[in-house]
Amino acid sequence: MRLTTKLSLVAVAMFTLSACQKEQAPAAPVLDTDQAKQAYSLGVSAGRYLESTIEEYSKISVELDSQLILRGVQDGLAGKSDISDEDIQQLLMVLDQQYREKQEELAQAESAKAAAAGKAFLEQNAAKEGVIVTESGLQYEVLQAADGKKPVATDVVKVHYVGTLTDGTEFDSSVARGTPAEFPLNRVIPGWTEGVQLMNVGSKFRFTIPSELAYGERDMGTIRPHSVLVFEVELLDIISGE
Incomplete structure (x- = not known):
């Protein structure tokens, strides 16, 4: 406003x-x-x-x-x-500009802080045993291996997942809802599109997704700009190809 x-x-x-x-x-x-x-x-x-x-x-x-x-x-x-009406109008315009500049200044500071915190988290997580880092920067751990088929980007997959921020705040969970999610793999965030293609049906992975492979600078409410996201994903089935 x-x-x-x-x-x-x-x-x-x-x-x-x-x-x-x-x-x-x-x-x-x-x-x-x-x-x-x-x-x-x-x-x-x-x-x-x-x-x-x-x-x-x-x-x-x-x-x-x-x-x-x-x-x-x-x-x-x-x-x-x-104060004259002309001066009142001018003063309020200046105050409005000052307000917007302060908001922008604070948003930029928060963004820089979040980006630095995300980078530090990714560096620490990459050093953990069992964590694999792909060329894009996506990090994953195999929590449960399986021998099922792997999906491709054009497939519709059926999964259970829990999504959290780096501080453990849960922002989404099909497990909590009690209903698996189904979606075309090429219509989600890049970290999901890449990561789930590494999975076999029946496997469970933990993905640590850099912000540039998630929502980047966008403010998604609970998911703030430059947020690193952590997902535990279980690939239940491949429903169909496109």
């Missing part, structure tokens, strides 16, 4: 709060009608939004003085301002 939009919502919140300050509030709210409850709910919602918004900006070192915001709203309601 853009900063100017956030500030507009803050202004709405502050309008509600400043309006409440003009009257002497009772010791406890009288919530005896739906409209009273709605009004109270609006105030609570506005207060919570304002608190979370100021906290969000604080995290990126953009400090907004709530008292000055309140004073600005009060002056606006009174039809006056100590």
Whole structure:
């Protein structure tokens, strides 16, 4: 959400709060009608939004003085301002730019940190006994060998798997769902396409997949940019070829 939009919502919140300050509030709210409850709910919602918004900006070192915001709203309601409309527009544009630059700066720092951590994890994992590293950088371990057929990229395969981040956080699991997954092998992340072709039906492998063979710089929610992924995969069957 853009900063100017956030500030507009803050202004709405502050309008509600400043309006409440003009009257002497009772010791406890009288919530005896739906409209009273709605009004109270609006105030609570506005207060919570304002608190979370100021906290969000604080995290990126953009400090907004709530008292000055309140004073600005009060002056606006009174039809006056100590700053011209032209200057207000310019100041908010600068603030919006500052906010976006801070976000980008933090995102780049987080990305660099994640990439470095992923590289270190891959180096440590590659040194473990039983880990094989392919030319692409994919790492795998054979947990359970088998003599079944190997799939090719155009095959549809049936597998059970558990996917985790390097810290052990589980982000996906067909095992937890209790239902094997079926998919065309050439329509998944490159680390899967390459890795599962190394497996025989009935085997179980652990794959450690560099981010460039997974989701790279994309933010997938739990899977952050430059995340190294770890999968334990059991190849149950080859369903069909394309």
